[in-house]
Each structure stands twice: as structure tokens, then as C-alpha cells.
Amino acid sequence: MNREGSGREPLTRGSRLLILALVQTAVLAALIGYRQWTLETGTPVVLAIRPVDPRSLFQGDYVQLSYEIGHLRIDRLAGDDDLERGETVFVDLQPGRPAWQATGVWRRRPVAAPTGAVLRGRVDWVAEQQCEESGTGESTAIVPCRIAGIHYGIESYFVPEGKGREWERPVEGERIDIRVAVNRAGTPAISAILVNGQPQVEEGLF
Amino acid sequence: MVHAVTTDRITPLLHRYPFLHQYYVGRLRTDLSRWAERGLVRREDVDAILKDAGAADRAPGSLPNLLALLGAVLVAAGALLFLAANWEGMGRIAKLAVLSAALWGAHAASYAALRVRSDQFAEAMMLLGVALFGAGIMLIGQIYHLSADPPAGVLLWALGAIVAAWAWPSQLAACGALVLISLWFTLAAPESPLAVYLPFLPVWAAMLPPILRTRWMAAYHVALASAAWFVVVTLVMLMSEDAGASEDLLRLGSALAALFLTAGSLLSALVPAVPFAVPLERYALTGALAAVSLLALPSFHDGRAAGDPWWSGMAALVLLAALAGAVFRWRLASDRLALGAVVLVAVAVGCAVVPAEHGWLALAALNLALVAALIGLIAEGYRRDDRFVVNLGFLAFALTILRLYFDTFWLLFDRSLFFMVGGLLVIALGWILERKRRHLIGGLGEAA
Incomplete structure (x- = not known):
């Protein structure tokens, strides 16, 4: 038996195995760490969501959140309006009450105003449509418009069933908004669910 | 001998x-x-x-190997079922603890197996670790509401598998990595604004060094299939986006296949590269025949004008490169496979410049060239002692003859006569070709 040879071989492979395990663990930890860094250092932004049955949020299931800034009228906003499906875009947001509003959509990242934030998203679709536009007084006009569907990676939210029961359930008519933290790269992470402006569910590390 | x-x-x-x-x-x-x-x-x-x-003790697919793999799959399935049943009641820390324990447990089991020199089991456990890594990405994504970006998640998982394939080095992990890379491409390409999803290529190429160095033939086949998938999906996406007419793209596809065939043929001239050359030649030959056969279908032509100059130019450029290689190969050792394929594809690409009103003439010429090329292919297969080429040649020849019969006589003959003659043709063709094929294949056996 060549004891030296047989002893060295598993060690070499063992150390490679250790490196593999460490790399895998580090990647998984980085996923959590990046999100936590976003929550702690990001700009808090309140986003309005399109009407959703409030109770479905608290029944221990995935909720598909549809944001107001998920449908943007790009012909009216500042920035680029010749966007195409699949493109990465930067959406300029300015504070509003109760929710923040999109003011521009850009291909290249704009410099955020001191009070604003820039959110990164991806174009799902672009459509030429007919939009209602309120004119003077109560009259409305139908005008051609250009709408982009944009997703930001914060569209699904999972509420654990056990916790959902503990929370006070909002009733119909109460307003639900989502507060996200937007980091320097423009990546958002959901930090709280607001009911009538008050945080109902706050996200943390554990 | x-x-x-x-x-x-x-x-x-x-x-x-x-x-x-x-x-x-x-x-x-x-x-x-x-x-x-x-x-x-x-x-x-x-x-x-x-x-x-x-x-060399353990043949791939030997029983202990398969049992270890099966065991790894069962453990993974059990762990997933356990998690699914108890997931709701567990806090985040508990979930993360279970996940890390499973991941490190798999690697510890792998290490323990290495110590007792049970390499197969160690590799199976390492693969389980790669699978758990993928599960970890999905679970953390769910727990922390990470951005819903499936392609990015699959890419991350694929990178984990690539690291495993390199570090171990493991052929199975390499196969898994290539499957994950293909899945990532399939998910990411339709969402991307890029017409040709080039990011696929460097990630795919990252798997080549260990495959070539360690001579992993199974992984090499998966890599070729993955590359073929990339080419086919890209061409189909270009077609559906109306970037080019189907004929233009098929001409480009057949020219690319001819180029790969030439590359394989050139590689086969280098003795150490022969094992890698043969599968490349076979995949490319099949691809070129499929593309030209589709182009030779009358129903495929919609009577539009001749080919688009840009696409035809691209196809011609690729074909020129293939021609240069094929001529070089032919002069090197009078190997005619690549050259024959290039000539056939050249006829197909040449059809692009024929004006639409003479389209039927171009189509007839292409079909004639195809039949001649297939006869040449069978002869070349016999000369090379290559059963695959002979069988592929016979199969393609029989299908082409039957298809030509359908194209030509469906409208001309009375229906009953059409089927009767057609039936006789099938019987005769089957009998003659099978006899001829057995004769040739038998000859190959004796020659060997």
C-alpha cells in the first residue's frame, strides 16, 4: 500500500469540498445580506398598489402586488419613451402623499434629486392605447397614449399563515400601501406593509 | 489489433x-x-x-453508483417533503438552520465517504449539495421576498454547479451545470432585448476546459446538445420576431451547421482530438441535413421574393469560412464529408439569389442536390467505415424519396392510385434499402 499517496488524495479533495461548501454558503448568505443592507441603508419609498382584496394579503399565501408605478404613461413622463420589452429602466420617483409618484423613465440612470429616489425595473411590455384624459371641468377626452408595463422584482409577497392570523386584518375601504427601501443601485426591497399609512407588517432580518 | x-x-x-x-x-x-x-x-x-x-474500477452507471445516486435523490425528496409539511410553523431562523444543516450535512457525508475511499458515494453527496444549494436559493428567495427573477436564480444555481464541476472535478456536476445553463438561457433569452442572447456563450464555455482536459465524453455530448439548443432557439426566436424570413434563417442555420461540421472534420485530423471531433461532426451533419431538408420542402416556400441580402450575405460568409476549412481538410486527407456538406449547403444558400418567378427551378435543383448528396453521404460513410453516417444517410434518403413522391404525385394521381403506388414504393424502398444497408453495414463489420 502506498499510504502516503492514499492519505494525501482525500485531503486535497476534502479541502476542495470545503471551498465548495464555503462558496455555496457565502452566496446564500450574500443573498440575505444584500437584502438586509438594502433595508438598512436604502431610501424609504411608499408605493401605492392597485386595488387588491385586503384580506387576501393576510391569509398565508402569495400575493401578487400590482403597483401604480407598474403601469407608466411614458409619453407623458420625462426621459425615454421609445422603450422596448426586456430593457432595464430607471424610474425617477418623487415623494407624494400618501404615495410617491414616478416623474421620469430613463434608460441610463439619472442623478436622483436630493429628495427623490431612483428605482430600477424591467420593461415587460409597451403598448399604444387610448387613454382617458380629464380636460377642463368635468369633461374627459380620449387620446392616444403610450403605456409601459414595468416590473421591479417586488411584485410577490409571502405572508406566513401563522403570522397572518396575528395581524389585525384591514377591512374593505382601508388603504394599503407598500413601503420599500431602495438602495444605491436602484434595487428595492419590501420593508413594510402600511394600512392607512401605519406600518402593519415590518420586515427584518429574522 | x-x-x-x-x-x-x-x-x-x-x-x-x-x-x-x-x-x-x-x-x-x-x-x-x-x-x-x-x-x-x-x-x-x-x-x-x-x-x-x-x-477505472467503477464503470459509469454501475450498481453502487446508481444506488448512491438514488439514495441522494431520496434523501433530498424526503428533506423537501419534511420542509413542505412543517414550513408554515417554522420561524426564519429555524428554516435557515435546516437549510444550512442540510447543505453542510451533504458535504460532510461527502467528506466522510472520501475518507473511506467511496468516491462514487462522495460524488453523489456532493451533487446533493449542489441540489440543496439550488433549493437554498429558492427558499431564501421565498423567505425574504427577494426579487422574482427566475433566470437570475437559475444562473446563480448554475454557477454553483460549475464551481462544483471544476472543484471536484465531477462529470455529473458538469452535466447538471450544462442543463442549468441551458435552462437559464431558455428563461432569460425571451425576456431579453438582445436578438441573440450572447451572455450564454461565456458561461457555456466555462464548462469546456474541464470537459476537454478530463475527456468527459458524456458531458461533452451534453455541451454539444446545449450549444445546438442555443442555435435552434436563437433562430426560432429571430423567426418569431420577424427579424428574418424562415428560409433566410434556415439558410444561415445550415451554413452554421456546415461550419461546425468542417470544424469537427478538421479536429478529426488531429489524433488527440478525435474523440471530440466525431460527436461534433455527427451533431453538425444531422443539423445541416435537417435544415436543407426543410428548405427543400415546397410547402415551406411562401412564394415571396428571393432571400434578404443581409441574411444571405451572412450565410455566404459563414459558408465561405466552412468552404476554406473543408477544402483544406480534403487536401489534407481526401476527406469528402465536410466538402460535400458545404457544396449541398451552397446550393441551398445559392437559391436565395434566384428570382421568385424561377423559384420552382431553384427548388428542383435543391432537391436534386439533396438526393445526390445523400447518395454521396452513404458512399462516404462506407468509405470511412462509419455506421452512423451510413445509417443517417439511408434514413434521410428514404424519407426524402417518400416526401418527393408525396410532393410530386399527390395532385397528379387519382387518390386510389396514389396510395397504391405509394404503398408499393414504401415496400420496395424498405426492402431495397434495408438489404443494401445490411450489406454495407455487414461489409463494415468485416472491414473492421
């Missing part, structure tokens, strides 16, 4: 009866130390030779 035959008969026996293999390795060890003393082999090579002989 005699040695090769003897080895071929003994190898399966060595795999079937492990004690025979142990005897062989023991004998080799005694012989090697004697040879080393006499200076016939270098001392530093002895360990490497013994290691290689020991590793």
Missing part, C-alpha cells in the same frame, strides 16, 4: 467481477514497482498509473 480485441473482452468482465479488478490492480502494482526499479517507467508516474487503474 489483437490487443484491442482482448482488452475489449476483458473490460466488461473487470467491471462485472470486482475481485478480478482487484487482482488486476494488485498485479499492476507488483509489475510497476519492478518496472520502476528497472527504469522502464518513471517512479513519479507509478502513483498516477495506479490511481487511474483504481479509478
Whole structure:
């Protein structure tokens, strides 16, 4: 038996195995760490969501959140309006009450105003449509418009069933908004669910 | 010749009866130390030779190997079921603890298996680790509401598998990584604004060095299939986006296949590269025949004007490169496979410049060229002693003849006559071709 040879071989492979395990663990930890860094250092932004049955949020299931800034009228906003499906875009947001509003959509990242934030998203679709536009007084006009569907990676939210029961359930008519933290790269992470402006569910590390 | 035959008969026996293999390795060890003393082999090579002989013990797909793999799958399934049943009641810390424990447990089991020199089981556990890594990405994504970006998640998982394939080095992990890379491409390409999803290529190429260095033939086949998938999906996406007419894209596709075939043919001239050349040639030959056969279908032509200059130019450029290689190969050792394919594809690409009103003439010429090329292919297969080429040639020839009959006589004949003549043609063709094929294949066996 060549004891030296047989002893060295598993060690070499063992150390490679250790490196593999460490790399895998580090990647998984980085996923959590990046999100936590976003929550702690990001700009808090309140986003309005399109009407959703409030109770479905608290029944221990995935909720598909549809944001107001998920449908943007790009012909009216500042920035680029010749966007195409699949493109990465930067959406300029300015504070509003109760929710923040999109003011521009850009291909290249704009410099955020001191009070604003820039959110990164991806174009799902672009459509030429007919939009209602309120004119003077109560009259409305139908005008051609250009709408982009944009997703930001914060569209699904999972509420654990056990916790959902503990929370006070909002009733119909109460307003639900989502507060996200937007980091320097423009990546958002959901930090709280607001009911009538008050945080109902706050996200943390554990 | 005699040695090769003897080895071929003994190898399966060595795999079937492990004690025979142990005897062989023991004998080799005694012989090697004697040879080393006499200076016939270098001392530093002895360990490497013994290691290689020991590793040859386990045939891929042997029972212990499969059982270890099956066990890994069962453990993973059990863990997932347990998590699914108890997931709701668990806090985040508990979920993360279960995940890390499973991941590190798999790697610890792998290490323990290495210590007792059970390499197969160790590799199975390492693969389980890669699977758990993928599960970890999905679970953390769910727990922390990470951005819903499936392609990015799959890419991250694929990178984990690539690291495993390199670090171990593991052929199974390489196969898994290539499947994940293909899945990532399939998910990411339709969402991307890029017409050709080029990011696929560097990630795919990252798997090539260990495959070529370690001569992983199974992983090499998966890599070729993955590359073929990339080409086909890209062409189909270009078609559906109306970037080009189907004919233009098929011409480009057939030219690309001819180029790959030439590359394979050139590689086969280098002795160490022959094992890699043969599958490349076969994939490319099949692709080129499929593309030209589609182009030769009358129903495929919608009577539009001749090909778009841009796409035809691209196809012609690719074909020129293929032609240069094929001529070089032909002059090197009078190998005609690549050259024949290039000529056939050249006819197909040349059809692009024929004005639409003479389209039927171009189509007839292409069909004639196809039939001639297939006869040439069978002859070349026979000359090369290559059963795959002979069989592919016969199959394609039979399908083409039947298709030509359908195209030509469906409208001309009375229906009953059409089917009767058609039936007789099928019977006759089947009988003649099978006889001829057996004759040729039998000849190959004797020649070998």
C-alpha cells in the first residue's frame, strides 16, 4: 500500500469540498445580506398598489402586488419613451402623499434629486392605447397614449399563515400601501406593509 | 489489433467481477514497482498509473453508483417533503438552520465517504449539495421576498454547479451545470432585448476546459446538445420576431451547421482530438441535413421574393469560412464529408439569389442536390467505415424519396392510385434499402 499517496488524495479533495461548501454558503448568505443592507441603508419609498382584496394579503399565501408605478404613461413622463420589452429602466420617483409618484423613465440612470429616489425595473411590455384624459371641468377626452408595463422584482409577497392570523386584518375601504427601501443601485426591497399609512407588517432580518 | 480485441473482452468482465479488478490492480502494482526499479517507467508516474487503474474500477452507471445516486435523490425528496409539511410553523431562523444543516450535512457525508475511499458515494453527496444549494436559493428567495427573477436564480444555481464541476472535478456536476445553463438561457433569452442572447456563450464555455482536459465524453455530448439548443432557439426566436424570413434563417442555420461540421472534420485530423471531433461532426451533419431538408420542402416556400441580402450575405460568409476549412481538410486527407456538406449547403444558400418567378427551378435543383448528396453521404460513410453516417444517410434518403413522391404525385394521381403506388414504393424502398444497408453495414463489420 502506498499510504502516503492514499492519505494525501482525500485531503486535497476534502479541502476542495470545503471551498465548495464555503462558496455555496457565502452566496446564500450574500443573498440575505444584500437584502438586509438594502433595508438598512436604502431610501424609504411608499408605493401605492392597485386595488387588491385586503384580506387576501393576510391569509398565508402569495400575493401578487400590482403597483401604480407598474403601469407608466411614458409619453407623458420625462426621459425615454421609445422603450422596448426586456430593457432595464430607471424610474425617477418623487415623494407624494400618501404615495410617491414616478416623474421620469430613463434608460441610463439619472442623478436622483436630493429628495427623490431612483428605482430600477424591467420593461415587460409597451403598448399604444387610448387613454382617458380629464380636460377642463368635468369633461374627459380620449387620446392616444403610450403605456409601459414595468416590473421591479417586488411584485410577490409571502405572508406566513401563522403570522397572518396575528395581524389585525384591514377591512374593505382601508388603504394599503407598500413601503420599500431602495438602495444605491436602484434595487428595492419590501420593508413594510402600511394600512392607512401605519406600518402593519415590518420586515427584518429574522 | 489483437490487443484491442482482448482488452475489449476483458473490460466488461473487470467491471462485472470486482475481485478480478482487484487482482488486476494488485498485479499492476507488483509489475510497476519492478518496472520502476528497472527504469522502464518513471517512479513519479507509478502513483498516477495506479490511481487511474483504481479509478477505472467503477464503470459509469454501475450498481453502487446508481444506488448512491438514488439514495441522494431520496434523501433530498424526503428533506423537501419534511420542509413542505412543517414550513408554515417554522420561524426564519429555524428554516435557515435546516437549510444550512442540510447543505453542510451533504458535504460532510461527502467528506466522510472520501475518507473511506467511496468516491462514487462522495460524488453523489456532493451533487446533493449542489441540489440543496439550488433549493437554498429558492427558499431564501421565498423567505425574504427577494426579487422574482427566475433566470437570475437559475444562473446563480448554475454557477454553483460549475464551481462544483471544476472543484471536484465531477462529470455529473458538469452535466447538471450544462442543463442549468441551458435552462437559464431558455428563461432569460425571451425576456431579453438582445436578438441573440450572447451572455450564454461565456458561461457555456466555462464548462469546456474541464470537459476537454478530463475527456468527459458524456458531458461533452451534453455541451454539444446545449450549444445546438442555443442555435435552434436563437433562430426560432429571430423567426418569431420577424427579424428574418424562415428560409433566410434556415439558410444561415445550415451554413452554421456546415461550419461546425468542417470544424469537427478538421479536429478529426488531429489524433488527440478525435474523440471530440466525431460527436461534433455527427451533431453538425444531422443539423445541416435537417435544415436543407426543410428548405427543400415546397410547402415551406411562401412564394415571396428571393432571400434578404443581409441574411444571405451572412450565410455566404459563414459558408465561405466552412468552404476554406473543408477544402483544406480534403487536401489534407481526401476527406469528402465536410466538402460535400458545404457544396449541398451552397446550393441551398445559392437559391436565395434566384428570382421568385424561377423559384420552382431553384427548388428542383435543391432537391436534386439533396438526393445526390445523400447518395454521396452513404458512399462516404462506407468509405470511412462509419455506421452512423451510413445509417443517417439511408434514413434521410428514404424519407426524402417518400416526401418527393408525396410532393410530386399527390395532385397528379387519382387518390386510389396514389396510395397504391405509394404503398408499393414504401415496400420496395424498405426492402431495397434495408438489404443494401445490411450489406454495407455487414461489409463494415468485416472491414473492421
